[in-house]
Each structure stands twice: as structure tokens, then as C-alpha cells.
Amino acid sequence: MWAPSGYNMAWTTGVPGPSLLVSPITATLGSVVSYNVLALLACPLAGWAAYLLCHHITGRFGPSLVGGYVFGFSTYQMGHVGSHVNLELSFVVPLIVYVVLLRMQEAIAP
Numbered sequence: 001m002w003a004p005s006g007y008n009m010a011w012t013t014g015v016p017g018p019s020l021l022v023s024p025i026t027a028t029l030g031s032v033v034s035y036n037v038l039a040l041l042a043c044p045l046a047g048w049a050a051y052l053l054c055h056h057i058t059g060r061f062g063p064s065l066v067g068g069y070v071f072g073f074s075t076y077q078m079g080h081v082g083s084h085v086n087l088e089l090s091f092v093v094p095l096i097v098y099v100v101l102l103r104m105q106e107a108i109a110p
Helices: 016-021 023-029 031-058 061-072 075-079 092-104
Strands: none
Touching: 016 023, 023 031, 031 061, 031 075, 031 092
8 A cells, every 4th residue: 555655554443442342353364354344343332332321321211312413423423434444433432421320320230
């Protein structure tokens, strides 16, 4: 790629956590397949995490489903599909808020 000089790895953004999770896929099928798996799973994971948060707050299925869909398939998420996996993996944000709410309600121990 970009022959003859190659690609400058100093300008790339790494994703060490997700890379470790898909390392079996990388070892068996290659880095392109593992990148595609991360890119394809990012939007549904973000929607699922937002659904969990919305369902915890509202307790209702319909609004939670809409909230999960709006967050998981927003223009931000869809704008980064296939190009910036490090920005696309935003499912952690609603999960952090969910865990903080559970801790504030003393549903989980410190």
C-alpha cells in the first residue's frame, strides 16, 4: 500500500483493547477480517448499550428501543463506519453511565 514508501505508522490510531478481543480472528483470518468485524459490530453494540441505559431509566420497551436506535445508528456512528473504528466504538459511554447509575442506586457494591 502506498508503494514504494509504505505507510507511516506514526500517523495511525491504535485500538489496543478491541484489538486484543479480536486477536483470535486476526490470527486465523487476518487483519482485514478482524477490522471488518469490529466495524460491523460497533453500531449494534452502541445501540444495545444505549437501550440498556434507556431501559434502566424509563423501564419501558418502546422508548428504550427508540433511544438505542437513535444512539447506535446516529449520524456520528454511521459517519465513522469502516473508516475510524477507534471513534466508532462508543458503546462504552452508555455502559459507564449505566454502571454509575447502578452504583448511585446501590444496586452494585463498590
